[in-house]
Amino acid sequence: MDQIIVQGNGPLKGEIPIAGAKNACLTLMPATLLTDQPLTLTNAPRLSDIRTMTALLQSLGAEVAPLQDGQVLALSSHDLTSHRAEYDIVRKMRASILVLGPMLARDGRAEVSLPGGCAIGARPVDLHLKALEAMGAELDLRDGYVHAKAPSSGLRGAVVEFPLVSVGATENALMAATLAKGTTVLRNAAREPEIVDLAQCLRRMGAQIEGEGESTITIQGVETLHGATHPVVTDRIELGTYMLAPAMCGGEVECLGGRISLLSAFCEKLDEAGIDVEETPRGLKVSRRNGRVRAVDVTTQPYPGFPTDLQAQFMALMCMAEGTSRLEETIFENRFMHAPELTRMGAQIEVHGGHATVTGVEKLRGAPVMATDLRASVSLILAGMAAEGQTTVSRVYHLDRGYEHVVRKLRGVGAHIERVKEEEQV
């Protein structure tokens, strides 16, 4: 397994291009199952999760051609040869569950392995299933799979009231509703920019959708959808991650493609902490005001609140802030695994359940640390860049799921970072 070696850094300078959003692309790709016409996605990120979703769609008989070195994905699912999403693919990536709604809506049947939990939580899919049942689907859970069937007349429109906000369940229900007979109303729907991006792509394909980005989305089912070409929205989590690099190391970095509207709650917290964010014609220019970063409190919330996917990275910033910061993680039950690793670097963090109290220190110290999940991995890299000495981050395969060319991008603004093969354990 590879490691990333980071030396403590001085101020950064330069620009970082931000890629298309992983979490948008992972729901846009299954949308190809809703039509037998070609769907082309541009600005696609080149990530291992995208390759996993490609393999899954191909296992169902869809054609997925990565063009221009993966920047463009040409998808087509003229005739599906299978309706079964196998466990050995689904277990690698939970977003695989997003083929369930589209397959059910178009062909009336689907067998999808239950994704199981992951490092950050149990990650149930009950809300996905309840929404599809409300649309008339018959679901049978057995041998670790969801065996789903639509009525012979197809799915029907329904009012779906989500008891809690779920990005994936909103996406599955939204895609299924585009071909259901009648009107579907999704209440307490997720409002993330990735949902808005999916709705815009589906509308390009002929879907009739209103209200995306708000808590109530209304969909008029149509007979069929046609093909489209759609640009994947900028990745707001990659954006926020790289904005923290100058916040922690000093200097000034411009994140190309970034817009404050994608991350307003996060930018408000950066401002409170003493970080300047300036919107430019090309993106967001980020720099640290004089003196130390100030400690601020954060509670993660569904969009438009502070994103849970930036909590680990923001904690790394708070580790070197002046004062004490209280971080509350309300979305996932086990998303502080980066805390013990940061503590190895001299951070002072106390975790109790969903709350972490961080008392900032003047300087972190480099140390060997281990990545535990996608967003934790990059928070350790950021901490290593701001620390004194060398940090070695192991298990960086987590990184490849969500960050394209992280070493190249950070080197481009002056970071002392390299990726090496892990010494063979003797």
Ligand code: EPZ
């Ligand atoms: C999406 O996951 C993202 N993944 C996650 O990003 C992100 O952290 C999460 O949304 C929240 O914003 C993708 O888009 C591929 P949820 P998802 O359904 O859809 C509970 C990353 O780092 N829940 O909004 O799985 C669930 O346990 C990843 O890029 C149910 O109880 O998240 C959680 O506590 C990590 N039943 C909460 O809802 C369900 O049926 C929010 O989960 C579904 C979810």
